[in-house]
Amino acid sequence: MNKIKFAIALCFCSFASFAQDYFPKNDGVKTENTNYQAFTNAKIYVTPTQIIENGTLLIKDGKVVVTGNQVSIPKNTTVVDLKGKTVYPSFIDMYSTFGVKKPDRASGRGRGQTPQYGPSRSGYYWSDHVMPESKALDKFDFDSKTAKELMQAGFGVVNTHMEDGIVRGTGTLVALNTNDGNEIRIIDPNSAQYFSFSKSAASRQSYPGSIMGSMALLRQMYSDANWYANGNSKTKDLSLEALNANKSLVQIFGAGSRMNGIRADKVGDAFGIQYVILGGGDEYERISDVKATNASYIIPVNFQDAYDVENAFLSNSLSLSDMKAWNQEPANAKILADNGIKFAFTTHDLKATKTFMPNLIKAVEYGLSKEKALQALTTIPAQLLGKSSEIGSLQKGSYANFLITSGDIFDKKTTLYENWVQGQKTVLEDMNTQDLTGDYEFNLAGESYKMSLKGKPSKLKSEITSDEKKRGSKISFTDDWINISMTTKDSTEQKFIRIVANTSNGNTLNGKAVYPDGNEMTFYAKKKDKVERSSEEKDKKAESEDKDDDEKEDEDTTTSKEIMPITYPNMAYGFAELPKQETLLFKNATVWTNEKDGILENTDVLIKNGKIAKIGKNLSDGNARVIDATGKHLTAGVIDEHSHIAAASINEGGHNSSAEVTIEDVIDDEDIDIYRNLAGGVTSIQILHGSANPIGGRSAIIKLKWGESAENLIYDDSPKFIKFALGENVKQSNWGDNARNRFPQTRMGVEQLYIDYFTRAKAYDALKKSGKPYRKDVEMDVIAEILNKERFISCHSYVQSEINMLMKVAEKFDFNINTFTHILEGYKVADKMKAHGVGGSTFSDWWAYKYEVNDAIPYNAAIMHNAGVVVAINSDDGEMSRRLNQEAAKSVKYGGVSEEDAWKFVTLNPAKLLHIDNRVGSIKVGKDADVVLWTDHPMSIYAKAEKTIIEGVTYFDLKRDEMMRAQIKKEKSELINEMMKAKNKGLKTQPIKKKEKVQMHCDYLDQVQY
Known part of the structure; x- marks a missing residue:
């Protein structure tokens, strides 16, 4: 093994077409073929x-x-005559795990017991x-079987890596050359640096x-790498050294979804790194x-099957x-291309x-377009890898990596005959x-038969009928001889x-037929040509060809498959177009101002440029859309101070402090x-x-700007908050087998941790x-913001x-x-x-759902309010948040809070607690x-939110x-x-699996969407 590694290392220092030339010759006489090879008369x-x-491709020593x-x-x-054949550059896969086995999963129960x-x-x-110090080359073992499968799909080169970890180290660029060794087939031992969120x-580190x-870890790592590069560390860190050394390589991030791709880009942008995603x-x-x-982007083509409906x-x-998704996914590549986004394909x-x-x-x-498809398979991955002079084309000096086909590679009927890699031929057909x-x-015996032969030349399928009845049949074809068996x-x-x-020209079959009783008869069949078609067949063919011509003319301007309209978001209740801000005039409403004016009857409210412009009677504006609010109630939007909706994950419980992470x-x-x-009148949440x-x-x-992207939901100049927690959850007393045994x-112990x-x-x-040098620590920066009164604490609490x-x-x-x-x-x-x-x-009015809330009472909100505490009613629940208007009403019943003050519990007061009351809440x-x-009194069980408006935009x-x-x-x-x-056509379908939406709460763990 050490000899092989040494040989590979030497070949990378001074690469030649045959790097073994300097090895000792101890195994007899060998003759090497140094001839040119020419492929003529091809497209x-x-x-x-x-x-x-009608061109010629000339190669020698594995190069063009x-x-x-x-x-x-x-x-x-x-010389090989390829008349009627087509030659393409072999494909490149930038995101592969070819020949690199994943490590075994760490054994043991629980989430992880390492420190x-x-x-x-x-x-x-x-x-x-x-x-980052990991190298795919150290774990690489060429897999001939998988190589053959990839070559059958048209690939000649793969960029392989270890698909394990958040920072995965370097990949290796490998030619799928099954004839030579690694000293020839490895094009670049350190071709790219790979990342992921997984x-x-x-490892069992939690x-x-x-x-x-994962995002916080990457940010801290990059910050540490810069600090280390400036010579500030007193100790050696081989990982950070490798990370810095690999900066010049292409940086590939295995995001695996649109959302995670945008998240990855966000991390990269903070450090001036542009990932290929x-x-x-x-x-x-x-x-x-x-x-x-x-x-x-590197784009998979793993389209889902239709559902069995x-x-x-x-x-x-x-x-x-x-x-x-089933309907739209196949159009993804076209939409990327139409928007000028550079991408390569992957298996x-x-x-x-x-x-x-x-x-x-x-x-x-x-x-x-076929041109864009071919680019995504050849020149674009070569360019992204910085290897355009070596792979991805058939220009002078490139590796002789090419495909020989019967015609258009994107035609279902085309046969891929040969895949040449580094001048070495692999015959596929x-x-x-x-x-x-x-x-x-x-x-045969006075009976007429019709036979249709379909499929690839080497793998024919037969369909035989007589008297319009189908006969069971099988066919094999070898060395110009066919064998057919059919039922009587x-x-x-x-x-x-x-x-x-036997066939000698591909048009006639001459031989014999043997009946079940042993009798033999002469067999002769001739392939029908265009001259022998009936006039009816000709008409049908002409009609079909005319249609095909029309479709070809439209090919560059229209899709040949219809997809459902994309909405924002692309799901039920999404908008075909994002709604626009309007000038709105509400007439004759009962207006709950939450200000000193209290509740105003028969009052108008004008909304302009996303703001409350006027409040009064008999208002008018010629540009406004007038809404008759007679008998209805207009309030500020409901605000939920404590929510866990609209997040991909809620807890980062791996450490006892995770101040470095952010829900944003x-x-x-x-x-x-x-x-x-929105249907429950909620407009803002924390x-x-x-x-x-x-x-x-x-x-x-x-x-809650439904339809907008994640970044556009966040408040401008958003106040800084952090979650603290007390009680059973943080000391892990209720975690059972999942406990991490951490402090x-x-x-x-919780008190001592805070101190x-x-x-x-x-x-x-x-x-x-x-002003002295220091190592930036994101976690400490955030906690220091609390000490400097720049960040506010919202603390989960129960016991006095x-x-x-x-x-x-x-x-x-x-x-x-x-x-x-x-x-409570x-x-x-x-x-x-x-x-x-x-x-x-x-x-x-929640109580008695766990031990530490045994003393909870429904009068809690009223008592705190009467003591002068700013009180809000929150949900901590995706279902309850839709009816916070009714939750507020309970404080009228329990404690006699006035209707106006109770309504402030879900509007103005949470705005005050979140330091956004200068913008919302009244x-x-x-x-x-x-x-x-609202259609009725806002705290009534009969009230429905008729319109929910945010900054002058109607979102519900x-x-x-x-x-x-x-x-x-x-x-x-x-x-x-x-x-x-699709199912009736014989296409594969998938079974329906009912999905239950997870409602996340404070203690919901590991909702990870990697």
Whole structure:
């Protein structure tokens, strides 16, 4: 093994066509073929845009010598006549795991028992999931069987890597040369550096356990790498050295979906790194966001099968988004190309490589031009890898990597004969095999037969009929001889007629037929040609050809397959076009101002430029759309201070502090709960980190702008918040077998953890402000913001002793807790909360759902409110958040809170707690026009949100909702019909699996969408 590695290393230092020339010759006499090889009379694609008709390709020593029409052929040349054939450059796969086996998964139960901090490898980075020093070449073992499968799909070169870890090290560029050794086939031992959001299977380190944790780890790693590169470290770190050394390579990020691709680009942009991104095939859904990344993409062609929708009951459970994906995915490549986004194709994620070309042809049928398709297979991956002079074309000096086909590579009927890699031939189909496909007629014993031969020349399929009845038949073809067996006409037992025949010109078959009783007859069949077609057949053919010509003329301007319209978001209730801001005038409404004016009867409200412009009677504006609000109620939009909807993951529980992570990284703009909340009058929410650890992650405060991208949901100049937590969850007393056995395990340990982290952050902040060199620590930066009163704490809390404890810790470090959320024992400490200056965001009437809430009472909100605490009612639940208007009403019943004050519990008060009350929470001139028009008293069980408006844009409308329900039913019916057609054509279908939407709460763990 060491000899082989040494030989490979030497060959990379000084590469020649035959690197073994300097090896000792101890194995007898060998003769090497140094002749030229010329392939003549072919249609040659030198590149996708440079095409030579009737050209010659001349190669020698595995390289292209010249390609052209007027090629001088040297004397010592083997000439292959390719008249009628086509030559293409072999394909390149940039994202492969060819020959590199994944490591075994770490054994043992639980989520991981290795220490939270500290590497398991001395001298390397602290996270086992960061392995830039890893090299695919060290684990590479050429796989001849898989190589043959890839060559059958047209590939000649793959860029392989170890698909394990967040930072995966370098890949290796390999030619699929099955004849030579690694010293020839390895083009580049360190071709690219690979990344992902997924942890290493070989490590049991528990951090990170979420996408936001992976993003935070990457940011800290890049910051550390810059610090290390500047010579600040007193110790050696082989991982950071490798990361810095690999910066010059192409950086490939295995995102695997549109959303994760945008997240990856966000990380890269922060450090001036432009990733090449492995997509998910769903980029078409937000093509403008994908284009804005300025990234090149690697695109899989793993289209999903139609669903088996014959069971009407089961088909009702299918989501429109899943059904649309089946219809729309094949158009992804065309949409990318139309938007000028550079991309390459990959076999990644295909269950079988043999499906690659059929799926690629399907993409072409959906409108992708053949030129763009060929570029994505050849010149673009070569360019992205920095290897345009070596692979991806048939220009002078390139490797002799090419395909010989019977015609257009994107035609289903085309046969791929040979795949040449580095001048070495692999025969896939014999070019000399006669093409017997076509229609034949013959007679046996006075009976007329029709025979149709289909398929590849080497793998024929026969269909034989007589008297318009189909006979069972099988056929084989070898060395110009065919053998056919077919069933007899009338026998009750299965008996066969056996035919053996020879062909010399591909048009006639001569031989004999042997009957079941042993009698023999002469057999003769002739392939029908155009002259023998009936006039009816000619007419049908002419009509078909005319249609084909029309389609060819339209090919460049229209798709040949119809797809469902893409909506925003691309699912049920999505907008065909994003709704626009309007000037709106509400007339004669009952207006709940939440200001000193209180509730105004028969009042008009004018909305202009996304703001509340005027409030009064008899208002008018010639440009406004007038809405009659007579008998209806207009309020500020509902605000949920504590929510977990619209996020891809909630908890990063791998460490006892995850201040470095942020929910803003994992906003899910396609969560249907956004729309459902709008239907309940909710316009703003705070998405909080969960309660898996005492110091959680940073919050995201968003407006529910249904249809907008994730970044556009976040408040401008958003206030800075972070989630803290107390109680059972953080000390892991209720985690069962999933416990990580990390510190803290007790409530007193939680207090000590806070003191420790604040003490460390105070020292860190002092060093940072001193002007002396320091290592940037994102976690400490965030905690220091709390000490500097730049970031607010929203703390998950239940028991009064812990509530008192955290207030004392905060006062010790001279800051205030902003909000105690849940706070079901707030009524016990309301006076202390008032003195400390902390607000309470609570449930209306939850109690007794776990031990530490046994003392909860429904009067909690009223008691805190009466003590002068700013009180809000929150949901912590995707279902309850749709009816916070009714939750507010419970405080009128329990505690006698006035209707106006109770309504503020879900509007103005949460706005105050979130420090956004200067913008939202009340109807006041100058504030954002985030309003709801209710059909009835807003706290009535009969009230419906008729219109929910954010910044003058109507994101929910009751009438539109009714229309959309009918539209969704219609679209699903159309798609079901298309899926039924697909199944009837014999296409593969997938079973329906009912999906239950997960409603995330504070303690929901590992909702990771890698």
